[in-house]
Amino acid sequence: MKQTGFTTTQVHADRKCNSPQDGAVHTASTNSVLFEYKDAQSIVDVFQGKKAGHVYSRSSSGAVTALANQVNLLEKGVGAVCFATGMGALSSTFFSLFKSGDHLIVSQYLFGNTRSLMNTLADMGIQISFVDVTALQSIKEAYQPNTRAVFTETVANPVTQVADIQAIGRYCKERQILLLVDNTMTPPPVFNAQKAGASLIICSLTKYVGGHGNALGGAVIDTGQFDWRQFDNIKPAYQVDDVSQWGLTQIKKKGLRDMGATLAPEAAHKLAVGMETMGLRIPRSCENAKHLATFLDNHPKVDRVYYPGLADHPQHFIAREQMESGYGAILSVDLVNKIDPIAFLNQLELVICATHLGDNRTLALPVASTIFHESGEQERQKMGISDTMIRISVGIEDIDDIIADFAQALDAF
Structure with a gap:
């Protein structure tokens, strides 16, 4: 029997995606910072990306990986990375993917903290153009040869301006640039960002995903809509065999390993449980x-x-x-x-x-x-x-x- 209902999928996602040990329906929240390898070659293989595994909990742990799998299922992506907060997910993405001299087209209606982040990026040499994302023409007029991405929220907080994401998505595909969408305000089942053409979905898990105001978290999901071979900023070390993972690999390595925006296992567990009732x-x-x-x-x-x-x-x-x-x-x-x-x-x-x-x-x-x-x-x-x-x-x-x-x-x- 194929289970396709939204709530049915979410309620059973942990045990179906992650196969918790001992018949548990939730992945255990293991608090170990380090992970032992009986065979030293195995830790070498994990470090070099030749096999999956955990080497240090700043970069990954069982509970956080399990949550990422569930979030990826929720957004129908090709992979996800979880972070300590929504702002951690945002900052890790922008600092990992863009560099001085790049140009970003950004919604002029961004939430205050996110707008502050854009100003910080501008201080570091990334060009930012704030535009009215409710009208595609304003994005077209802001486009430059060095434009790397368009970034918008689905619905602005607090004045509720709605970005025309479907039109923006078609334009970004035509220009072969990234469309980054903050889907915090309208997660599934309200809005399907992948269907609308988003390349990366960024969200605060603290809000509607967790739902109970008891845990901070954020996530980045790759929808599989963007060909990363078109993006020159991916470093050779992160150009893994699966091209669809290039962006997430760089975001994960920079955001977790280098910047340390790591989600705690206890928070991951609370957020995963909260996800189960999203459909209600x-x-x-x-x-x-x-x-x-x-x-x-x-x-x-x-x-x-x-x-x-x-x-x-x-x-x-x-x-x-x-x-x-x-x-x-x-x-x-x-x-x-x-x-x-x-x-x-x-x-x-x-x-x-x-x-x-x-x-x-x-x-x-x-x-x-x-x-x-x-x-x-x-x-x-x-x-x-x-x-x-x-x-x-x-x-x-x-x-x-x-x-x-x-x-x-x-x-x-």
């Missing part, structure tokens, strides 16, 4: 978000709601074409001018004021004064972030309770 958690959060966005959109004390599932969202039709299951579970709102966002958040009773997203619990925070404070007012205006904006990550609670909490908070003003 994410659709529930997306449906809740749709109902909450509709309620807030019709409330007189809310000036504007930013959510791709609303018909008046600027990229609603792009989202409707690209998303396979819902529109994500992140939305942002601008309150009417007389309502102070801090006072409003203090009025909420069920919703938690916290900087996180993709959790089982509904979370909210004031955007301009927290996660985008360092960006400055001018940059925030370019990104569409108002001083009163509140970002909401919708959880899996009963929707009537979520709406009731927002209703009572709004009624207080």
Whole structure:
């Protein structure tokens, strides 16, 4: 019997992909830093990539490799590497693949931490062009002979601009350049980044994959869509027999061995267990978000709601074409001018004021004064972030309770 259902696949992924010992359904979380080899030639062969194995847990361990196999299955890739955090995955990828003199076309709507990373790359001689990724023409106009890649998030955080990834993917294939997609906000089953043409998928496992706010992690997945022989930055030492693994091999060697962005086995175990319920958690959060966005959109004390599932969202039709299951579970709102966002958040009773997203619990925070404070007012205006904006990550609670909490908070003003 072939098992094809999303949740069925995720629930059984660990035991099917990794064959845990002693009949366990989860791979053991082994905490050893070092690994013994009875035959010295074996450790030589592993070091030289002639055979699979673990030599030092900074580079690999059983639990982390098992998680990578599951993440790869989730995104239908040809391989994956896991890291300590989502930012670890991002920085390892960019520092491993690009060098001074390269040019990157990047979304102008990037999340604050990621935008800061782009500025760091610029300081090191990598040229960065920030563009409107909702319009393919802006990417075409930014293209240069030294352009190596386009990088975007699927849905921007927090204003929810939706990148036209299918069009961007076709263009990148035509130009033979990489398309790097941060799929954190819309992981499967919401969005299929491989189908849309992404070369590499980068994500924070901390968010929707883990789902429980109890472990940090990140991952890079190669979709198999890009021919690495077209990419001059792969060093000869990492041009292994399987061309599809060239990029991941260099990212793994640089990001884990050299930079040490290593995921701990205990965190890998928690994230792997969290993955099992993605097919239940994410659709529930997306449906809740749709109902909450509709309620807030019709409330007189809310000036504007930013959510791709609303018909008046600027990229609603792009989202409707690209998303396979819902529109994500992140939305942002601008309150009417007389309502102070801090006072409003203090009025909420069920919703938690916290900087996180993709959790089982509904979370909210004031955007301009927290996660985008360092960006400055001018940059925030370019990104569409108002001083009163509140970002909401919708959880899996009963929707009537979520709406009731927002209703009572709004009624207080």
